[in-house]
Amino acid sequence: MAVKTRENPMDTGKDIITNKSKNEIFASCSFSSIGLHPTLCEQLRERLGFEVPTQVQAQAIPTILSGRHVLVNAATGTGKTVAYLAPVIHHLQNYNPRIQRSDGTFALVLVPTRELCMQVYEILQKILHRFHWIVPGYIMGGENRSKEKARLRKGISILVATPGRLLDHLKNTTSFLHTNLRWIIFDEADMILELGFGKEIEEILDILGSRQHDSTSMNNSASSVSEFPRQNLLLSATLNEKVNHLAKISLENPVMVGLEDKRMQPISSPEDLGSAGSDMHDMGQPLKITSPSAGDYILPAQLIQRYVKVPCNLRLAVLLSILKHLLEREASSKIVVFFSTCDAVDFHYSLLSKFQYSQPEAEVKQMFLKCKTFRLHGNMKQEDRRITFQAFKAEKFALLFSTDVAARGLDFPKVKCIIQYDSPGEATEYVHRVGRTARLGQKGVALLFLQPVEMDYLQHLEKHGVPLTDYPLLKVLDGFSSYVQKHHRKKFIFIESHPWVLSLQKALEAFILAESNMKELAKNAFCSWVRAYTAHRGELKTIFMVKKLHLGHVAKSFALKEQPSLVGKSFQKETKKRKRNEKQKGLSKKRKVISKT
Ligand SMILES: Nc1ncnc2c1ncn2[C@@H]1O[C@H](COP(=O)(O)OP(=O)(O)OP(=O)(O)O)[C@@H](O)[C@H]1O
DSSP states (O other): OOOOOOOSTTOOOSSOOOHHHHHHHBOSSOTTTTTOOHHHHHHHHHHHOOOSOBHHHHHHHHHHHTTOOEEEEOOTTSOHHHHHHHHHHHHHHHOSSOOOGGGOOSEEEEOSSHHHHHHHHHHHHHHGGGOTTSOEEEEOTTSOHHHHHHHHHHOOSEEEEOHHHHHHHHHHOTTOOOTTOOEEEEETHHHHHHTTOHHHHHHHHHHTTOOOOSSOOGGGSGGGGSSSOOEEEEEESSOOGGGHHHHHHHOSSOEEESOOGGGEEEOOSGGGGOTTOOOOEETTEEEEEOOOOTTOSOOOTTEEEEEEEOOGGGHHHHHHHHHHHHHHHOTTOEEEEEOSSHHHHHHHHHHHHHOEEOOTTOOSOEESOOSEEEEEOTTSOHHHHHHHHHHHHHOSSEEEEEOGGGTSSOOOTTOOEEEESSOOSSHHHHHHHHTTSSGGGOOEEEEEEEOGGGTTHHHHHHHTTOOOEEOOHHHHHHTTOHHHHHHOOSOOOOGGGOHHHHHHHHHHHHHHHHOHHHHHHHHHHHHHHHHHHHTOOGGGGGTSOGGGSOHHHHHHTTTOSSOOTTTTHHHHHHHHHHHHHHHHHTOOHHHHHHOOO
């Protein structure tokens, strides 16, 4: 099938998978030829519509079936979930006599966020349709503990969990039976650590008797209760050096799937592997994963990646213009916009739910965007998070405003465009955010907003093999208004003087001024935005520097005419308090900002 030529700079083409990308994504074998039970293959076909395995599934499934510990590194949207679920189900449905609920938990899938927990559980439910004796279940932060206890007491064969809640039940739910545990799977392994769950994971492995020790095999521990040896799996699109310690304490002689040789280095000293310092073997060779460098992050080949350089004070007007452009050009578009804070999500969500606009001289005001808008962040009630997650999945034409809770693992069908309005920070997070589109060979576009003072971030991304091209913003803005053409025949070469943007900015400021609750939301969003900006780490601190910003212009990006006066002493006091709290609790900045799993 030929790929459509693109006229619209953000046109993602039809929802087609080209023959070329089909060959890159899918393997030329069948699920049964890689060892899966015929009924399971049928379930994959009937319930999920999977005819043949993806490349990563074709590599990982036989290796996992063989019982080896495995590290899987493959691009976003390539089918890692079924790559680990299918072998587990294959073995479990084969047990003779059949497993029962009273046997407790056999497999544990650890995930970093609640939405991912629900997603994996839903996939399990589908595949297990014909294997009714294998019971799936989930436990996660925000849910009712007593109900979870009751479910655990009855028995859950394959349990999906967020780490904090799992540890809680391991310590406090005596009826939680896990003596038959055979598999521990870390999905998005690097994120689990990034969120500061390292200590919890070590405790979990200790309690479950699945921690590797220097001289003892795990078969000497609690796992010996089970008749089968333990098998642990670590997966992510961005396995990096941070997972070395986790790999060391949880995997024994692991096989690497998708990690090129250049990413593996012999261990020269015990410190190479982190605090506990021991070795990890693959065929006798102690190895560790090195930091990713140029070209190491695998991004979907068909993903179009662009950046847009926007002066700070016009960011909001430009965001709204681009959204309008995209949604009006493509009648079935789904777009995800990433923000750095919950307050920013709330502000932009409320703004777009209410903001009406008419071009100068036009008589009737209309909603600026006529599109269903959703929001998702860690400060929302659990039930609202669940409703949003399900609703956005089902929609064909919708916008989602989110923090990084949606960045990892979530599989929203038919998302055509990802906009990173606030920069992601680490290149790893860039990779996962953009990975919500262009899944499984589908087309997709990613757009990154940068301010003129932040342009060095492009080099940071390029170092990791992520090259971006310029987005033709002026062309998009010019295409907008009859007003522009009627009153100004000259061509505009600066965004700062573009009549469409200026008129929109004016209207936004007037709207915020007139709506007191919106003004409050804008102020809160402004303050947390600045706080989040100061939280960039390492090398990124030199790119995203608050002191390089004009805070009055930042205020304009929340449609505030003036910089809120509360920023100053109270902001500094709050920042100091936050740092003190973080130090005391030993939490990573990120975990606090991102989510309450
Ligand atoms: N063999 C297959 N045939 C058809 N579709 C598949 C197959 N395997 C997976 N998919 C689909 O591909 C999409 C991506 O799968 P999945 O979410 O497992 O990817 P992933 O590699 O885990 O992505 P991420 O790194 O973002 O978590 C899903 O919609 C899934 O249903």
